[in-house]
Amino acid sequence: MSFRPDIAAIRFGEGLSPDVAPPTSVEAVMAGLRGPDRAAAAFPIPKFDSLRSKMQEVAELRRNYRRGRDGPDAEKLQDIFRKARGEYNRELLKSFAAGLGRSITTQDGFRERLARFWADHFTVVGKDALTRFAVPHYVEEAIRPHVAGRFEDMLVAVVTHPMMLNYLDQTSSIGPNSQFGRGGKRGLNENLARELLELHTVGVGAAYSQTDVRQMAELLTGLSANLKNGFTFRPRIVEPGAETVLGRSFGGGGPNIGDIHAALKFLATHEATAAHIAQKLATHFVADDPDPALVAAMRDRFLATDGDLAEVYRAMLEHPASWASFGAKVKQPIDFMTSTMRALAAPPAVFERYNRRKLTAYLGGPLAAMGQPWLRPGGPDGWPEEAEAWITPQGLAARLQWAMSAPSVVFRGLPDPRTFLDTALGELADERLAFAAKSAETRREGIGLVLASPAFQRR
């Protein structure tokens, strides 16, 4: 098997669309990825750093309110704070519609899928009221610029990002023998160090021990972030001395963020990392249990290019296994949702007008019911890959419920189900499905059945 435009659009993109032609070759997919990020320009999502002044403002108003809670102005202070917080959240929530707008209209669906893949690989969850909805802004800043770049650049951007430092508790990790830590009140936190090895780089199967985790945690001391300055390196909390991770020694010459960068680069190009990333990409895009030859080809390309991600993707797209066994993957709920709206060519402006209640009722709630609550994965390991994890009775019920109801709720004038079947699946539709699309009692259910079909649910 080799390249097919429809499979390229569905398996490596956002799906087919009545308005956008699928890519015609591997070269076309790669050219799109190398070209400018048009989708981001058309549907901008502010970068995390640009939110900081607004965050500070809301935090300040919250402090004022808390301080004056028992005073005469309590009500007024609360109103001011709540209004500012509401405005701030509304601003952040716009990213949902922007993301959907990108998916619906993009010429370069592979980029959107890669951005989601890497956002999942480097999962963060906003742990407080201010960062709860700021994850897309982190992705925009630390991940999206690097999806076709070098893995090490993405790794450094992510590991030094305030959202990651906050999520995995690095902001509160202090070298016990550092200038700051010697009082003994506060100390080391291993969380980021552990996930960095286990999830982000070499993988849990690699040959590392608790000692490596501990050493990594000591090496990462100094990485910090706050609202006022964003990311900061704090020499006063750096654990002194050299640290050895996976047999390689780093640092020892006084606090220096360069030591951390060196370790991240070492990990980013490690043999085990190449194997881990190749396996994850192939598992995400091609099959829950991908062909070992495909994984090996991707791993080898990763190693040969020191982690040039575009080259790793090319190795995937050039491999025959990537074009065989169409349907081996089940779309994750978010992908099911975006590909539905793309196939329907839903106007992005519809979603931009939604208030928070409608967003929850039509999109956010159903996503959660399908097992993928927006911005709320269960842990730093992100969302599961296996079909069986998604197609459970309640997960499938939620897909069916949404397939039958959402298209008519979110936009008027549904297409004829027979036309829609052709738009959404082209030659990948089978006889039974054609019969179902023709035989449904209403357009709404006809469209719903096409969306619920294995051909559309799988890729």
Add this chain to the structure above:
Amino acid sequence: MGDLSRRNFLRGASALGCSLAASPLITPVTLAAAPGENRLVVIILRGAMDGLDVVRPLGDPMLGQYRPRLASRARDESFDLDGFYGMHPALAPLQGLWRDGHLGFAQAVSTPYRDKRSHFDGQDMLEAGTGMDVPISSVRDGWLNRLLQIMPNASSETAFAVGREEMKIVSGPAPVNSWSPDARLDMSPQARLLLDQIYHDDPLFRDTSVEAIEIAESLGVASGDSFGLSKDEMRELIRAQQQAGQAAVLADFAGRRLAEDARIAAFSIGGWDTHRGQERGIRRALDGLSQAILTLKGHLGPHWDRTAIVAVTEFGRTARENGTRGTDHGTAGAMVMAGGAIRGGQVFGKWPGLDEAALYGRRDLMPTGDVRAYPAWLMAGLFGSDAASLQTRVFPGLDLGRDPGLLA
């Protein structure tokens, strides 16, 4: 459409708006004998519960040394259990259960998982019920599923996994119901028939949709109505979605199922990963756990006396508090048992001590018991499962050890 089976026809008919209570013909009634009246609830505490904070070894002088901040008021605020252990004050609503012998704990227990201290691997092993000798990624089913496989008279109605969280503990070849308290399914009879057609050749979608429709109907949350939301319905929907993950809501749903046909239920309570600010975090999580237990008790009524609840976590946390008023991933921890069937009022397990030399890796509480032995003994008592099957099939490689006498 010549191959419409009778079941398909009936399923279609049921969507015409007949209320389920009025249509016994089409309710998926199980005619096989139910597997007795005893009930087992397994709660997975995700995130690694700090057993040393929940079942506090107040009689060990090292506790205060290791945890100068976390345990500073432990002696005053804990509920004394037996002169040595004290219970975390957030479990105060369960004091009555303890006095009645319906609440017990096991201390210093762990799965065979060691050293890497990863939540995900730890939970996978906890739910797989296997040992370190098997690569965890190769295990495809969970121990509750394997229990069902050896239970005589178990049917698809016997076990229920509740909530949106994936529950690997119940996954496997034996049929298990799973549902989230807020889920519904509304489709016209015609659409259902067509759905059967398009799922015909895809076993995963076909089997799962049959289950989904059966569950939705048995719960009375399926209809043939056209979908359309009024303002009130939308508000109700959002409220249900927001609450669906709360411990009490999950327990409420599980309790209702257990009061009917279900004999085994499993759900998760999260929020135990207290790397920082543990005082606040663990209180919230324990609130959820105690509410869940009391909610189950409320629904079970007369069945409470034949019920055992066991709450287990992937591993414990470090003996020492960390620099951020929290604790990091450790090894041995505690488990919680409740129910009228339990011989409670005691803390099971052998206390290993907290001297540095007694700690695992000079850092964590040393495991002195296998966490799997407790549910295994419960299964033996509740469902008559034999020792050989428990040690080879349900928990391969487990040494059951001596009967700790968990059941009243």
